[in-house]
Amino acid sequence: MVITLERFSYSGLESYKKCPAQFKFRYIDFIRKPDEGIEAFMGKRVHEALEFLYKEVQSGRIPIIDSIHDYYKSIWNDKWHNRIAIAKRGECKEDYFRLGEDCIARFYRKNQPFAERVEGIELEIDFKLDGNESYRMKGIMDRLDHDNNGKFEIHDYKTGKRALSQSQADSDGQLALYQIALEQQRDDVKDVTLVWHFVRYGIEIRSKRTKEQLQLLSESMQKRIDEIRLKEKEGADFPPKPMILCNWCYYWEECPAQQGTNPYIR
Structure with a gap:
């Protein structure tokens, strides 16, 4: 059997790092499992609500919080x-629904009047x-802002419990990979800021990368891809x-x- 993956994602490569079997x-x-964790379900719905918000903003309308x-x-x-x-244990569907509402309200209050130039x-x-x-890599940027003078901001919304510290954000790979993609595909990039929104807490973390840091990240991702492909080619275990x-995890039935x-x- 030959590996059929043509493109990798940051989340997939992180999954391999955490648990090769998964x-x-x-x-x-x-x-593929039909199951879904409620944390992930809530996070997707919050992302979609914020996508709706900024599509309205792009159309020249600022919706009230009730409509969102x-x-x-x-x-x-x-x-x-x-x-x-x-x-x-001890939590229910309604708890997570309200948590999502709170995330949206907190983001709305912190970021109105939404004057960013969203690209x-x-x-x-x-x-x-x-x-x-x-x-080859793939991914999805939650939001890309551009001031039309070569300055870009790559935004990511996080609904999970864990908020990164500044030092953790400075070494995180996901948005830095998106910066690699942005600089590869455009010739008008002069400056890039990476922005995380931890919407449970109303925390915003900003970070930048040097060219050297981006190159080291690229090399580490390539090394991980090589390791995956070699294991598959040789029939080695994914423990x-x-x-x-x-x-x-939803793979208990498959997991040794x-x-x-x-x-x-x-």
């Missing part, structure tokens, strides 16, 4: 299904590390790494480190 189940064996909440409620109800799991929303990107076809995050279905998911 990476294999999802990206090589293509085992109405949109959020509508897509929450439309996309809810019976395979959404809650792993954390793109939910932009799909496809690029090559060092221009090499063997290292599981048991950890607390297993409580949120587990037995049966995941008892933490209900």
